[in-house]
Amino acid sequence: MITFSGVSKFYGDFQVLKNIDFSARAGERIVICGPSGSGKSTLIRCINGLEAHQSGTITVDGIRLGADAASTRKVRSEVGMVFQQFNLFPHLTVIENLMLGPVRARGMSRPAARDLAMRYLNRVRIPEQAEKYPRQLSGGQQQRVAIARSLCMEPRIMLFDEPTSALDPEMINEVLDVMVELAGTGMTMIVVTHEMGFARKVADRMVFMDHGEIVEVAPPAEFFTAPKSRRCQDFLQKIL
Numbered sequence: 001m002i003t004f005s006g007v008s009k010f011y012g013d014f015q016v017l018k019n020i021d022f023s024a025r026a027g028e029r030i031v032i033c034g035p036s037g038s039g040k041s042t043l044i045r046c047i048n049g050l051e052a053h054q055s056g057t058i059t060v061d062g063i064r065l066g067a068d069a070a071s072t073r074k075v076r077s078e079v080g081m082v083f084q085q086f087n088l089f090p091h092l093t094v095i096e097n098l099m100l101g102p103v104r105a106r107g108m109s110r111p112a113a114r115d116l117a118m119r120y121l122n123r124v125r126i127p128e129q130a131e132k133y134p135r136q137l138s139g140g141q142q143q144r145v146a147i148a149r150s151l152c153m154e155p156r157i158m159l160f161d162e163p164t165s166a167l168d169p170e171m172i173n174e175v176l177d178v179m180v181e182l183a184g185t186g187m188t189m190i191v192v193t194h195e196m197g198f199a200r201k202v203a204d205r206m207v208f209m210d211h212g213e214i215v216e217v218a219p220p221a222e223f224f225t226a227p228k229s230r231r232c233q234d235f236l237q238k239i240l
């Protein structure tokens with residue numbers, strides 16, 4: 001579903017991604033962790049063409065990214081993304097936030113978009129918040145809305161970039177629970193997080209990044225009990 005082959009990316013002279021080889025199968029759940037500044041956000045932003053890379057190739061669902069504008073658009077239509085900051089439109093109600101993409105980008109009728117939005121609000125278990133504005137919701141509820149908004153575009157792949165890092169501790173689980181359920185539907189998911197309980201529960205494979213490199217890839221059982229590299233051992237010691 002996703003293939004990186006020899007991918008490098010630079011910001012000026014600074015190499016943020018170093019010769020990345022990586023692939024994910026359809027339905028696979030990958031958790032990426034690693035120190036701050038190691039390139040995790042940059043890597044996943046490359047998957048939907050939010051960041052351009054300078055060498056190597058990235059293909060998503062058979063489409064090569066960066067080949068032309070049309071292929072980038074096609075990839076973006078298949079990839080949903082949830083950020084640390086929820087990025088909801090403050091002047092729109094929850095349901096309007098959800099309907100916006102389907103109506104504007106898909107040309108869906110408003111009644112059809114409303115039905116779709118309600119279906120996904122139910123999926124994230126906050127249908128009763130539909131007519132409220134984002135500021136009237138807790139952080140955890142806002143992040144659930146952001147997840148539902150992505151799902152309304154019916155993506156084949158969901159990317160999550162530290163989706164619980166901006167939340168108060170008591171709200172983290174209500175977001176992780178929704179993500180665990182989503183994982184159960186067979187969605188291909190790439191999740192940058194340091195929530196290791198979540199990782200153990202849903203990850204098919206763990207990826208550890210450091211200084212722009214993928215240092216280690218292993219199933220959680222192996223990753224947590226017998227990390228091979230010194231860098232990964234040190235990192236896990238700090239966060240567990």
Ligand code: ADP
Pocket residue numbers: 011014016034035036037038039040041042043
């Ligand atoms: P992570 O998500 O693992 O914390 P990032 O992918 O955000 O790491 O960033 C990796 C490195 O690239 C960091 O050193 C960061 O300072 C640098 N970086 C990120 N974005 C930019 C940018 N737009 N311009 C220059 N450097 C950047």
Ligand code: MG
Pocket residue numbers: 040041042161162
């Ligand atoms: Mg980041």
